[in-house]
Amino acid sequence: MKNKTLLTLLLSVFIALLGIGIIVPIMPVFAKELGAGGFALGMIIAAFSVTRGLLLPVVGNLSDRWGRKSFLVAGLLIYGLVGLLIPHATSVGHLIGIRGFHGVGSAMIVPVAMAYMSLLAPHGEEGRYMSYLNIAIFSGIGCGPLIGGLVYDVWGMASVFYLMALLSFVAFILVILYMPAHLATDRRQTISLLQSLFRMLHSRKTSGILLSRYATMVIMVPTMAFLPLIMSEWQDSSGLQIGIVIACRTLINALLQIPMGKLADRCNKQLILLAGSACISGVIFLIPSIESFAQIVTLYLCLGAFEAAVWAVLGAYASIEGKVYGHGTMMGVFSFAMSGGIFTGAVLAGYSMDRWGIALSYHVAGVAVLITSLVAVAMIATNPQCKNPATG
Numbered sequence: 001m002k003n004k005t006l007l008t009l010l011l012s013v014f015i016a017l018l019g020i021g022i023i024v025p026i027m028p029v030f031a032k033e034l035g036a037g038g039f040a041l042g043m044i045i046a047a048f049s050v051t052r053g054l055l056l057p058v059v060g061n062l063s064d065r066w067g068r069k070s071f072l073v074a075g076l077l078i079y080g081l082v083g084l085l086i087p088h089a090t091s092v093g094h095l096i097g098i099r100g101f102h103g104v105g106s107a108m109i110v111p112v113a114m115a116y117m118s119l120l121a122p123h124g125e126e127g128r129y130m131s132y133l134n135i136a137i138f139s140g141i142g143c144g145p146l147i148g149g150l151v152y153d154v155w156g157m158a159s160v161f162y163l164m165a166l167l168s169f170v171a172f173i174l175v176i177l178y179m180p181a182h183l184a185t186d187r188r189q190t191i192s193l194l195q196s197l198f199r200m201l202h203s204r205k206t207s208g209i210l211l212s213r214y215a216t217m218v219i220m221v222p223t224m225a226f227l228p229l230i231m232s233e234w235q236d237s238s239g240l241q242i243g244i245v246i247a248c249r250t251l252i253n254a255l256l257q258i259p260m261g262k263l264a265d266r267c268n269k270q271l272i273l274l275a276g277s278a279c280i281s282g283v284i285f286l287i288p289s290i291e292s293f294a295q296i297v298t299l300y301l302c303l304g305a306f307e308a309a310v311w312a313v314l315g316a317y318a319s320i321e322g323k324v325y326g327h328g329t330m331m332g333v334f335s336f337a338m339s340g341g342i343f344t345g346a347v348l349a350g351y352s353m354d355r356w357g358i359a360l361s362y363h364v365a366g367v368a369v370l371i372t373s374l375v376a377v378a379m380i381a382t383n384p385q386c387k388n389p390a391t392g
Contacts, residue, residue, distance in 0.1 A: 005120065010132060013136040013140070017136065017141050019140075019168050021142065023148060026152055026161075031044055044092070044099050048100065048103040050100070052107045059112070059332055061328060061329040063332075075105045075108030075109035076169075076171050077169075078105030079105045079168035079171075080165045082105065082164075083164035083166070084162070111334075113133060115322065115328040117133045118318070118322045120183070127265040127319075129261070130315030131315065138251070146243075199325065200325060205380050209376070210334065212277070212377065213341065215372035216307070216314075217340075218344055219366075221349050222349040223287070226362070245296055245297055245300050248304065252301050253304040260312035261316070264312040269313045273313045281367070287299060288363075289359075318330055318334045348368065349364075
């Protein structure tokens with residue numbers, strides 16, 4: 001029963017994230033055809049992020065109190081409907097509204113899937129089990145753009161969104177048929193979201209975990225959105241090369257999830273987190289000074305490897321803390337911290353680039369990650385309950 005549930009969950013998440021990845025290279029093109037400028041493109045992205053971010057903790061907490069399967073089913077249904085609705089959008093306003101609806105569905109999938117995986121993880125193997133979920137996420141997002149580009153070339157733009165809908169409905173059916181409504185290890189929580197947040201903020205360890213998750217997501221926008229700007233200044237650079245660089249980072253992260261998850265379960269989590277965060281900061285500093293394709297591929301492979309270590313440790317930490325606050329609540333707030341880091345990184349990088357240039361924007365992001373991560377690890381290390389060096 002446990003293996004069947006695990007396989008269904010991973011397959012459903014992979015299919016859902018594959019659908020998301022499929023539309024990544026097509027959405028900006030479609031938006032521009034509707035007349036979207038730079039500000040409108042930002043609003044389309046913001047609509048998804050805002051509704052998703054605001055609902056993540058709420059959905060996570062409610063899943064602890066009402067059960068999880070119904071939220072997962074509803075989220076996948078929304079994904080499918082979004083795929084059907086987007087090709088029929090006739091204005092930028094319609095697209096912004098649909099993407100806001102899309103964010104609602106995402107809020108119902110991410111924390112609930114993480115909570116399920118946390119509940120399935122045996123004691124002492126939290127890192128390894130959360131790594132399974134990360135593999136499904138990274139593989140779906142990584143493979144999606146390649147499939148989406150191919151489908152777009154062969155069958156046109158609308159077919160990409162319809163394929164997303166089809167994949168989402170397949171995952172929807174899988175969850176209905178094979179996911180149990182309750183797990184044997186699941187215990188209903190009665191604590192409200194505000195009570196849980198109050199307890200989290202008064203725990204140095206939990207606050208440090210959330211701060212570390214927030215810090216390491218600050219780099220997402222500069223390392224993704226600014227990469228084409230840097231590589232376009234090189235001689236003979238191409239869009240394919242940019243795609244390869246991004247894919248290298250994602251795929252190495254996915255490939256290293258299981259070994260890093262095992263490492264997180266067996267070794268000092270604080271040390272891994274500190275070393276991984278410091279190395280990520282160092283890579284961010286180096287990116288603007290790179291001037292060749294081979295060097296940037298090598299650097300992004302290193303970035304993916306360091307991120308794999310950090311993701312494994314933080315996933316294990318979040319799974320362990322879920323036993324205290326409720327798995328859905330913890331994963332919802334954990335995901336909210338991720339969204340907050342991405343939003344902060346976007347604002348910080350954009351302001352820094354406009355004021356000081358693109359190279360300095362990377363340096364500012366690197367410093368922000370390093371300082372915030374040091375504070376976060378210090379908070380985790382000074383928690384009175386942290387007595388076992390192996391568990392952190």
